[in-house]
Amino acid sequence: MKIEYDAGTALSIMRGNPVRGWTSGKPEKMAKERLTTGGYLAIEHKPKFRIDPSWPIFTMGSCFAREVENILMMRGLQLLLNGHGVPAEHFETWNEETGRGGGADRGQLSRGALNKYSVRSMTHELKRALLGESYPDEGLIELAPGQWFDPQASGLRLLDRENALANRKRLAAATAQIRQARVCFFTLGLTETWLDAETGIAMNAHPGPSWLQRMPERFRFVDYGYDATLADMEEIIGLIREHCHPEMRFVVTVSPVPFGATFKDADVIVANSASKSVLRAVAEELFRRHDFVDYFPSYEIVLNSPRAIAFQDDQLHIARDMVAHVMTTFQNAYLAPQEQSQAA
Template identity: 80%
Template sequence: MRIEYDAGTALSIMRGNPVRGWTSGKPERMAKDRLTTGSFLSVDHKPKFQIEPSWPIFTMGSCFARGVENVLISRGLLLLLNGHGVPAEHFETWNEETGRGGGAARGELSRGALNKYSVRSMAHELKRVLMNESYPEEGLIELAPNQWFDPHASGLKLLDKETALANRRKLTAATAQIKQARICFFTLGLTETWLDSETGLAMNTHPGPVWLSRMPERFRFVDYGYEATLSDMLSILTMIRQHCHPEMRFIVTVSPVPLGATFKDADVIVANSASKSVLRAVAEELYRRFDFVDYFPSYEIVLNSPRTLAFEEDQLHIARDMVATVMGTFERSYLDAGRQANAA
């Protein structure tokens, strides 16, 4: 959907925009100066709508979404996934090379298993809870005798069937919380996706290089492009507004967390840029089409802040102070104006 104005309107909009210029305008407002402060980037975000503090919020997306959740909880907002998760001892140990694993302290519940990286895997998980779509063995895959892999979870190790099914029920119940939501915050992660060729389902994660090599005919790699990703997101929005709150509003962003590794014959930096560009274009199209969808620029805030501040030492995960800065912008944009209006 294109944006089009007559010349007079375009000039009026430009002149009324204090952050329009890269090298022109007030020194503290031009992009050149904001990009070279040596600190976190400040972005002037104009939201389409405000969030009522009482609105239940549902979040879905990559590991960046978990950081967003922690800030929302700390600021007293009603996060529907709070208290949901999988026991930390069921997670793999973090592996830097594969970018897999993680979890919380032993004995605690971790929301890390809820990470959703591709849009297609998000769609399957939502169909499970909103349209009662069912899968053989709940979608679990037995890779070795009584060693079950959940392709719709993230970071879990192989478990016996009973434990794997119990975790699957926990994760399904967590996703079902979307039915109580008034607003959804979606963080789009990547386009590279793995399919289970026996069921046709898009997996959230693959089972690891060892099992990919042992079962090459079962698992297939797909890098979804713009048309397929947009189609998936359109079906997700329609499905949610039909089966959840009919006036559900959405805030969509792109995760600044890069690919841990690419399966394409390309430099991972180039592959990551291609993947994020597709997702950013899809988010922009949704923003243009629907008044109930807003785009929040966490991706731009992080990627245009100094990497030494924005990322942890692995240059993969986002630093806590960076997440706090992003969410400070979020709170000022979507909450503060509404609070000020109510106070008045």
Template identity: 85%
Template sequence: MKIEYDAGTALSIMRGNPVRGWTSGKAERMAKSRLTTGDFVQIEHKPKFQIDPSWPIFTMGSCFAREVENVLMMRGLSLVTRGHGVPAEHFETWDATTGRGGGAAGGELSRGALNKYSVRSMTHELKRVLLDESYPHDGLIELAPDQWFDPHASGLRLLDRETAFANRQRLSAATATIKQARICFFTLGLTETWLDAETGLAMNAHPGPAWLARMPERFRFIDYGYEATLADMLQIISMIREHCHPEMRFVVTVSPVPLGATFKDADVIVANSGSKSVLRAVAEELFRRFDFVDYFPSYEIVLNSPRALAFQEDQLHVARDMVSCVMSHFERSYLSGEAARSEAA
């Protein structure tokens, strides 16, 4: 959807925008100045709407979405997936010696399994709970005798049938909490996706290189482009507004967490840029089309902040202080106006 103004309107908008210039305008508002402070970058964001602090929030997306959830809960906001998850000892990262893994201690439920990396896998998960779509074996794959893999989860190890299917029910129940929400926060992660050729379902994660090599005909790689990704997001938004709150509002962002590795014949840095560019373009189109969809620039805030501050040592995961900075910006954008009105009342 294009944006078009006559010359007079365009000039008026430009002159009224204090952060319009890269090297022009007030010194402290120029992009050049804001990008060279050595601190977290400050980006001006004008939200389309305010969020009532009492609104239940549903989040979906990559591991960055889990970091967002943690901050939302710390701020006392209503997160509908709170208390949902999978036992920590069922994760690949579980360490029996320390009793920790999956982002939680033994006996605790971790939301890490809820990570959704591709838009197509998000679509399948939502169809499961909103359209009652059913899949063979609930979508799980038996890779070895009584060793089940959930391709729609994240980070879980192979488990026996009873345990794997119980976890699948836990995860579906977590996704179903979207029916209680008033606002959805979607973090778009990547475009590179793996398909289960036997079921035709997009997997959230593949079972690992060894299993891919053993079952080359079952698993297929696909890198979704702009048209397919936009179509998926349009379907998601329509489905949610039809089967959940009819006036659901959406905040969409792009995860700053890069590809861990690419399956394309390209430098991972270049492949990551291409993937994020597609997702950013989709988010922009949704922002332009709907007054109930806003784009929040967490991607730009992180990527334009000094890398030493923005990322952990692995240069993959976003640093906690950076997440806190992003969410403070989110609060100022979407919650401060509502809070001010409440105080005035």
């Protein structure tokens, strides 16, 4: 959807925008100056709508979405996934090479299993919750006798059938919380996806290189492009507004967290940039098409802040103080001043 104005309107908008210039305008408003302070990037974001602090919020997306949840809960907002998760002892240990695994302390529930990296996997999860879409064995895959893999979860180790089904029930119950939401916060993670050829599920994560090698006919790699990703997001938004709150509002962002690894024949840095560019373009189109969809620039805030303070040492995960800065920007934009003090 194109944006088009007559010259007078375009000039009026430009002149009324204090942050329009890269090297022009007031020094503190110039992009050149804001990008070279050595601190976190300050962005002036004008939201399409305000968020009432009493509105229940549903979040879905990559691991960055979990960081967003933590900050919002600390600030007193109603996160519907609070208290949902999977026992920490069911998680893999963190694997630096694959970028998988991790969890909470043993004995606690972790929301990490709820991470959703590709839009197509988000679509499957929401169709289960809202349309009752079902699969044999709840979509679980028995990779070896008594070793079950949930392709729609994140970071879980192989489990016996009883525990795998129990976790699938926990994750389904968490996703079903979207019916109570008034606003959805979607964090788009990546376009590279793995398919289970037997069930047709676009998996949230593959079972690991060794299993891919053992079962090459069952698992297929797909890198979804702009058209398919936009169609999936439109389907998701329509599905939610039909089956949940009819005036649901959406805040969409792109996760600044990069790939753990790419399956394309490209430098991982280049492949990651291509994937994020598709997702950013999709988010922009949704912003242009719908007055109830807003784009929040967490991606730009993180990527244009000094990397030394924006990322943890692994250069993969976002530093906690960086996340806090992003969410302060979010709070200042979406909550009125009196509402901010109530939510603090």
